[in-house]
Amino acid sequence: MANGIKKIETKxxxxxxxxxxxxxxxxxxxPKPAFHPFSPGGEKDLEVFVKTATxxxxxxxxxxxxxxxxxxxxxxxxxxxxxxxIAELSEIAELDFAxxxxxxxxxxxxxxxxxxxxxxxxxALWVTEDLLGKRVxxxxxxxxxxxxxxxxxxxxxxxxxxxxGTANYDFGTFIAGPSKTAxxxxxxxxxxxxxxxxxxxxxx
Amino acid sequence: MKVGLFIxxxxxxxxxxxxxxxxxxxxxxxxDVAYPANQTCCGQPMANSGFEHLTGGCNTLFMANxxxxxxxxxPSGSCxxxxxxxxxxxxxxxDKNISGKIYELTEFLTDVLKVTNLTANFxxxxxxxxxxxxxxxxxxAQMSELVEAPFSKPQTLLNMVQNIEMINLKRKDECxxxxxxxxxxxxxxxxxxxxxxxxxxxxxxxEYITGVDLSCLMHLEGILKRKNSKTKxxxxxxxxxxx
Amino acid sequence: xxQKQKDHASLADDFNKDEDRVGWHDDTLWWIREKRDKIAWQxxxxxxxxxxxxxxxxxxxxxxxxxxxxxEANAIANGITVxxxxxAAEHNQIVLDILREKEITKLVKSKSMLTEECHLxxxxxxxxxxxxxxxxxxxxxxxxxxxxxxxxxxxxxxxKEEIGELFHKHLGTPEGNSDPQLLTEAARHHxxxxxxxxxxxxxxxxxxxxxxxxxxxxxxxxxxxxGAHLADVHIAxxxxxxxxxxxxxxxxxxxxxxxxxxxxxxxxYSSHFKKPRQGQEMHIILVDNGRTKQLGREDFRNSLKxxxxxxxxxxxxxxxxxGGHSYHYAITGPIGAILAPNLDMEKYADLPFASTLxxxxxxVCPVKIxxxxxxxxxxxxxxxxxxxxxxxxxxxKMMAFTLSSPFVYHTAGKMGRAVLKYAxxxxxxxxxxxxxxxxxxxxxxxxxxxxxxxxxxxNEQ
Numbered sequence: 001m002a003n004g005i006k007k008i009e010t011k012x013x014x015x016x017x018x019x020x021x022x023x024x025x026x027x028x029x030x031p032k033p034a035f036h037p038f039s040p041g042g043e044k045d046l047e048v049f050v051k052t053a054t055x056x057x058x059x060x061x062x063x064x065x066x067x068x069x070x071x072x073x074x075x076x077x078x079x080x081x082x083x084x085x086i087a088e089l090s091e092i093a094e095l096d097f098a099x100x101x102x103x104x105x106x107x108x109x110x111x112x113x114x115x116x117x118x119x120x121x122x123x124a125l126w127v128t129e130d131l132l133g134k135r136v137x138x139x140x141x142x143x144x145x146x147x148x149x150x151x152x153x154x155x156x157x158x159x160x161x162x163x164x165g166t167a168n169y170d171f172g173t174f175i176a177g178p179s180k181t182a183x184x185x186x187x188x189x190x191x192x193x194x195x196x197x198x199x200x201x202x203x204x
Numbered sequence: 205m206k207v208g209l210f211i212x213x214x215x216x217x218x219x220x221x222x223x224x225x226x227x228x229x230x231x232x233x234x235x236d237v238a239y240p241a242n243q244t245c246c247g248q249p250m251a252n253s254g255f256e257h258l259t260g261g262c263n264t265l266f267m268a269n270x271x272x273x274x275x276x277x278x279p280s281g282s283c284x285x286x287x288x289x290x291x292x293x294x295x296x297x298x299d300k301n302i303s304g305k306i307y308e309l310t311e312f313l314t315d316v317l318k319v320t321n322l323t324a325n326f327x328x329x330x331x332x333x334x335x336x337x338x339x340x341x342x343x344x345a346q347m348s349e350l351v352e353a354p355f356s357k358p359q360t361l362l363n364m365v366q367n368i369e370m371i372n373l374k375r376k377d378e379c380x381x382x383x384x385x386x387x388x389x390x391x392x393x394x395x396x397x398x399x400x401x402x403x404x405x406x407x408x409x410x411e412y413i414t415g416v417d418l419s420c421l422m423h424l425e426g427i428l429k430r431k432n433s434k435t436k437x438x439x440x441x442x443x444x445x446x447x
Numbered sequence: 448x449x450q451k452q453k454d455h456a457s458l459a460d461d462f463n464k465d466e467d468r469v470g471w472h473d474d475t476l477w478w479i480r481e482k483r484d485k486i487a488w489q490x491x492x493x494x495x496x497x498x499x500x501x502x503x504x505x506x507x508x509x510x511x512x513x514x515x516x517x518x519e520a521n522a523i524a525n526g527i528t529v530x531x532x533x534x535a536a537e538h539n540q541i542v543l544d545i546l547r548e549k550e551i552t553k554l555v556k557s558k559s560m561l562t563e564e565c566h567l568x569x570x571x572x573x574x575x576x577x578x579x580x581x582x583x584x585x586x587x588x589x590x591x592x593x594x595x596x597x598x599x600x601x602x603x604x605x606x607k608e609e610i611g612e613l614f615h616k617h618l619g620t621p622e623g624n625s626d627p628q629l630l631t632e633a634a635r636h637h638x639x640x641x642x643x644x645x646x647x648x649x650x651x652x653x654x655x656x657x658x659x660x661x662x663x664x665x666x667x668x669x670x671x672x673x674g675a676h677l678a679d680v681h682i683a684x685x686x687x688x689x690x691x692x693x694x695x696x697x698x699x700x701x702x703x704x705x706x707x708x709x710x711x712x713x714x715x716y717s718s719h720f721k722k723p724r725q726g727q728e729m730h731i732i733l734v735d736n737g738r739t740k741q742l743g744r745e746d747f748r749n750s751l752k753x754x755x756x757x758x759x760x761x762x763x764x765x766x767x768x769x770g771g772h773s774y775h776y777a778i779t780g781p782i783g784a785i786l787a788p789n790l791d792m793e794k795y796a797d798l799p800f801a802s803t804l805x806x807x808x809x810x811v812c813p814v815k816i817x818x819x820x821x822x823x824x825x826x827x828x829x830x831x832x833x834x835x836x837x838x839x840x841x842x843x844k845m846m847a848f849t850l851s852s853p854f855v856y857h858t859a860g861k862m863g864r865a866v867l868k869y870a871x872x873x874x875x876x877x878x879x880x881x882x883x884x885x886x887x888x889x890x891x892x893x894x895x896x897x898x899x900x901x902x903x904x905x906n907e908q
Binding site: 211213215216217218219220221223224227239241242243244245247249250251252253254255256257258259260261262264265336337340341347348349350351352375378379381382383384385386387388389390391392393394395396397398399400422423425426427429430 | 455456459460462463466469473477484487488490493494762764765768769800801802803804805806807809810811823826827829830831835839840843844846847848849850851852853856860863864879880881883884885886887888889890891893894895896898899900903
Binding site: 014015017018019021022023024025026027028029030031032033035037038040052056102103106121122123124134135136139140156157158160161162164166168169170171172173174175176177178179180181182183184185186187189191192193194195 | 475478479490491492495496499502503505506508509510511512515516531532533537581582583584587600601602603605606607610627628630631632634635638639642643667668669670672673675676677687692694695697698699701702709711712713714715716717718719720721722724733735739740742743745748
């Protein structure tokens with residue numbers, strides 16, 4: 001059909017058209033100067049991390065190991081479905097949730113995951129799909145707990161990307177607190193579509 | 205050095221006292237000042253309205269009147285900025301030359317004359333309105349948008365005036381809303397901006413609102429007078445020259 | 448009957464009829480500007496960051512063709528299908544075609560100003576696809592059948608009582624209730640059902656990394672992720688200018704974006720999508736829609752550096768007192784005013800004039816776009832292209848004539864002062880817009896020129 005052919009032609013030539021227009025219109029090459037971030041000594045990184053996190057509305061817990069994490073969870077989330085890929089939590093959490101359909105996680109009360117590292121300047125924690133089991137896990141649960149090693153607190157985002165380097169994740173995200181919105185007359189409400197709370201466990 | 209005094213058109217017509225104060229202040233500071241009588245306007249009202257292509261006549265006239273001076277000084281940040289950035293005659297060298305030697309008054313006093321004291325006396329509560337073109341365009345004062353060390357040439361000069369009391373404002377450098385023909389083409393927003401500025405000054409006790417640009421001050425004065433306010437406007441030259 | 452689009456000045460005039468409301472709108476946005484200032488001051492290298500971001504974006508625009516090719520190749524290698532759309536219509540058709548192929552008629556969409564620009568929702572609606580916007584602010588304006596008034600804070604123009612009424616009508620919340628907590632909870636439940644039931648999602652893209660073929664979406668609500676990780680089809684849309692060279696450049700942009708936008712150190716979620724989920728189809732649509740044209744405009748090309756933070760809107764004294772809808776375009780405020788005329792100079796001729804050229808926008812812009820300089824330059828272009836009102840053209844020509852001749856100027860000045868002094872009623876009336884809310888200046892005895900002639904050196908002629 002003539003129209004169908006024309007449509008396909010147009011579609012193919014859009015790519016060609018756009019790339020040609022870009023090439024024709026882009027200015028002479030300008031260099032990309034190196035950027036050297038200001039990163040004063042990192043002694044206060046942990047302190048800044050905690051202050052920023054609590055300022056945003058997360059809670060921060062300094063614990064010695066997974067037994068204490070288990071105790072904290074049992075104390076705060078006595079009832080409700082818990083998911084986590086962390087083997088030490090097998091007694092209280094579902095470990096094989098990753099095999100399920102994502103939609104069936106709809107009634108999860110708490111998700112507990114390990115984070116690669118935290119960033120002091122914004123209290124964000126970096127998690128990738130392999131640590132999450134399923135991409136939707138840290139978003140669909142009503143409450144979220146992220147566990148990070150005390151020695152894995154970096155100062156700023158530049159250090160964060162240095163650390164990530166060329167890692168080949170399928171999906172990764174920085175999580176910097178409970179989900180929130182201030183769309184209704186700038187009133188901050190914690191718990192928009194993602195978790196209502198974020199508990200950060202800093203392991204010694 | 206010979207200084208050419210450039211007096212903006214509306215200052216010439218409606219606020220001659222500011223021009224007189226500018227002249228007298230410069231003379232007091234030992235400057236050889238002359239006022240070319242054939243000057244008219246910098247061309248900004250047309251240029252800002254999109255009619256820069258009609259400012260050829262103004263440019264030629266400006267060049268003819270001011271080319272020979274060592275410095276050109278004007279009691280107006282916006283007019284100086286306009287000439288500096290937009291003067292465009294057939295001779296680019298001449299244009300660059302003008303741009304390099306044109307100064308707003310407080311700039312000139314600070315950077316060229318390096319004034320460190322004044323014999324002025326102005327025993328009143330004064331609010332300083334930061335006119336945008338002088339501040340953000342000519343950098344005569346630091347702007348609140350930047351994470352940079354504060355400074356203010358007008359303020360430093362005002363601090364040399366005896367008995368003056370500067371007030372603090374809620375919004376230090378928000379635009380007054382004059383904006384050239386904007387003041388009539390977008391009357392509602394222009395007036396609201398001016399009213400907000402005026403209220404800020406009044407609420408903080410200003411007896412006078414001053415600044416480097418009479419366009420802003422004229423607009424604020426219009427609002428002050430309409431609401432029968434006790435607060436008055438005065439150009440900074442008149443304060444720095446006050447006795 | 449097609450009504451002629453009201454221009455910014457008329458719409459702003461309407462907006463200003465409710466003085467209290469304008470004050471409220473202005474105060475709210477100024478507060479956000481102040482939050483931005485506060486957090487910027489906590490970053491010692493803030494101005495260096497801005498320089499870096501600006502330089503990276505300048506570099507990208509000068510090398511955009513190779514970067515687009517690099518991004519496309521890497522995205523395809525990651526298993527993503529890449530489409531190219533020359534304009535809004537083609538973009539919309541591509542989305543529809545993808546949905547039709549999978550027989551999907553219900554879509555959940557997270558915030559994308561590009562899709563607003565393309566009027567995607569309307570198009571899909573006309574073609575039998577139901578779209579629900581999942582960003583709370585966007586959902587609110589969707590229910591109100593309005594367009595967003597701000598690119599980051601879509602319903603900043605709405606009061607909580609109005610939102611309460613909307614939610615009572617559409618979501619069944621108690622009548623008269625305007626508690627943000629309760630309303631947000633209601634939206635959470637309503638949208639959770641949407642996320643769980645819809646098979647396709649459309650999202651925007653904040654940054655697309657050429658080096659790796661991944662893209663980043665930043666949200667506070669987690670709505671983009673909820674939609675994407677539960678859908679079988681994820682369509683991500685972006686303007687071609689959203690490319691950045693390397694993954695590590697995200698460090699610069701993610702430090703600037705949320706701080707500039709809302710005064711937060713980072714959005715709650717900064718999600719990096721590199722490959723489709725197992726069993727999921729992921730598409731990226733690269734859209735031109737006037738961007739290549741803007742790229743070719745030397746004076747205006749820099750506007751393509753925009754990372755859509757909205758800081759320029761928050762600081763703009765005119766935007767705060769006229770509201771986003773007075774710009775009658777998807778992208779509002781100062782950045783909208785320098786982007787829109789490129790698309791339709793006649794329709795958007797008014798926008799570059801909706802400014803006093805104060806320069807505040809340029810100095811909060813995280814990528815250092817010279818917004819106010821571009822506003823000035825657009826004015827020249829618009830007038831040269833014949834889109835200035837005829838009356839204005841005439842008065843400008845008269846002004847140019849008057850000011851080019853000392854004699855005419857002096858005479859006119861004298862006459863003007865005389866009129867104002869002896870017949871003030873000719874100017875002090877309702878036909879003079881100045882006079883509506885301001886008095887005119889007093890008439891002095893003599894102009895400065897006349898004083899100088901009398902009192903100083905008479906040799907200067």
